[in-house]
Amino acid sequence: MSERISSVETIDVRFPTSRHRDGSDAMNPFPDYSAAYVVLRTSAGAEGHGLVFTVGRGTDLQVAAVRALAPMVVGQRVDEVVADPGSLARRLVGDSQIRWLGPEKGVVHMAAGGLVNAVWDLAARRAEKPLWKLLADLTPEQLVAQVDFRYLRDALTEDEAVALLRTAEGGRAERERLLRAEGYPAYTTTPGWLGYDDEKLARLCREAVEDGYRLIKLKVGGNLTDDVRRMGIARRVVGPDIQIAVDANQIWGVPEAIRWMRELAEFDPYWIEEPTSPDDVLGHGAVRKALAPVKVATGEHVHNAVMFKQLLQADAVDVVQIDACRVAGVNENLAVLLLAAKFGVPVCPHAGGVGLCELVQHLALFDFVALSGSTEGRAIEYVDHLHEHFADPVRVSGGRYLAPDAPGMSARILPDSLARYRYPDGPAWADAEVLAGAPTS
Numbered sequence: 243m244s245e246r247i248s249s250v251e252t253i254d255v256r257f258p259t260s261r262h263r264d265g266s267d268a269m270n271p272f273p274d275y276s277a278a279y280v281v282l283r284t285s286a287g288a289e290g291h292g293l294v295f296t297v298g299r300g301t302d303l304q305v306a307a308v309r310a311l312a313p314m315v316v317g318q319r320v321d322e323v324v325a326d327p328g329s330l331a332r333r334l335v336g337d338s339q340i341r342w343l344g345p346e347k348g349v350v351h352m353a354a355g356g357l358v359n360a361v362w363d364l365a366a367r368r369a370e371k372p373l374w375k376l377l378a379d380l381t382p383e384q385l386v387a388q389v390d391f392r393y394l395r396d397a398l399t400e401d402e403a404v405a406l407l408r409t410a411e412g413g414r415a416e417r418e419r420l421l422r423a424e425g426y427p428a429y430t431t432t433p434g435w436l437g438y439d440d441e442k443l444a445r446l447c448r449e450a451v452e453d454g455y456r457l458i459k460l461k462v463g464g465n466l467t468d469d470v471r472r473m474g475i476a477r478r479v480v481g482p483d484i485q486i487a488v489d490a491n492q493i494w495g496v497p498e499a500i501r502w503m504r505e506l507a508e509f510d511p512y513w514i515e516e517p518t519s520p521d522d523v524l525g526h527g528a529v530r531k532a533l534a535p536v537k538v539a540t541g542e543h544v545h546n547a548v549m550f551k552q553l554l555q556a557d558a559v560d561v562v563q564i565d566a567c568r569v570a571g572v573n574e575n576l577a578v579l580l581l582a583a584k585f586g587v588p589v590c591p592h593a594g595g596v597g598l599c600e601l602v603q604h605l606a607l608f609d610f611v612a613l614s615g616s617t618e619g620r621a622i623e624y625v626d627h628l629h630e631h632f633a634d635p636v637r638v639s640g641g642r643y644l645a646p647d648a649p650g651m652s653a654r655i656l657p658d659s660l661a662r663y664r665y666p667d668g669p670a671w672a673d674a675e676v677l678a679g680a681p682t683s
Contacts, residue, residue: 250312273297278304290364307353324365328388347545358571363651374607382407425642427621434460454641463493489515513537527558542592566601594625600652631659
């Protein structure tokens with residue numbers, strides 16, 4: 243009997259981060275960082291782990307969406323699925339009745355991504371490689387076969403994608419050696435949550451510089467007077483040589499974004515992230531034109547590769563920010579990385595949250611070794627909370643991500659953490675609801 247996927251378990255896991263306003267920004271003042279956690283089990287006892295990051299009550303819907311797609315995964319032959327996750331990804335994304343709720347966006351698309359990522363985790367575990375290494379060891383033709391080019395060929399063809407990967411083959415071994423020896427640049431958002439007081443902001447900015455970070459990020463968009471004060475504090479603490487990026491989390495319309503950022507220009511912001519609706523391609527272009535040389539960054543809420551394609555075609559973005567859980571998993575993120583390489587735009591992945599640092603590091607490391615071949619203008623976001631709940635947590639030293647070497651996608655949450663923070667029956671929530679004085683956000 244061949245090994246098959248025998249079950250899919252989906253668990254609602256929530257952490258009461260709103261108690262200390264960790265993760266707070268202009269659009270999400272009291273987030274409880276959460277996840278729809280996915281475990282694939284096989285008839286031979288193997289497992290693959292994935293998750294979809296959420297921020298509270300929406301996890302109910304995300305778990306339901308994963309469960310709606312799970313029957314398409316159960317019963318699949320493991321050898322076939324891990325050899326070609328792209329075929330399963332296309333079936334999950336293309337299911338006509340579920341796709342109708344997107345199409346290819348939102349809760350159902352993210353659910354497909356959670357399942358696809360769990361398959362890649364299973365594949366990497368079977369190969370006894372970390373995912374970044376598994377991807378980097380594939381041939382250009384094998385990688386390109388994992389991408390659905392149907393809506394992308396006007397910007398990037400299969401032949402062009404193969405050529406990009408072929409060009410990067412030279413020096414691949416040396417880049418892998420450097421990656422293992424020196425790591426990959428990180429930037430930190432730890433100091434910048436909107437709910438932190440000035441003293442905490444200053445202390446965390448100082449500590450970030452001492453820890454080796456050359457780029458920090460602050461949340462903005464709540465109150466202009468507060469933003470001017472907070473940017474002033476941060477700039478005085480870190481000095482002129484440390485880059486400060488800012489993130490509005492979509493709070494502004496286009497004219498307001500331009501006006502607000504001009505008030506912050508004296509503090510030399512490096513980029514403005516999500517200045518307006520993530521769907522507004524032309525709006526991002528207008529903001530970029532008005533605010534240059536301040537860069538425009540976006541991507542954590544860009545819901546599929548087609549939107550990334552349009553942002554790049556419209557010359558509307560300076561920094562592409564992929565997210566491991568927003569699009570439909572590894573395969574679609576490969577498409578975005580290829581598009582960014584074609585247009586020559588650096589990728590600085592979005593991370594933080596529950597497991598996002600753990601997952602997205604693999605995509606950035608693959609990009610360096612096998613595609614872009616560069617870390618110039620690139621860094622992976624780092625936030626210093628919730629890593630203790632993972633079996634293979636990220637390792638950051640001297641402001642750099644250290645390459646993971648454990649097999650898989652680093653997605654496995656520890657059993658004790660699952661039991662404690664499972665919602666609503668985990669014991670942590672009985673305590674947290676009393677302490678927070680409010681229901682989960």
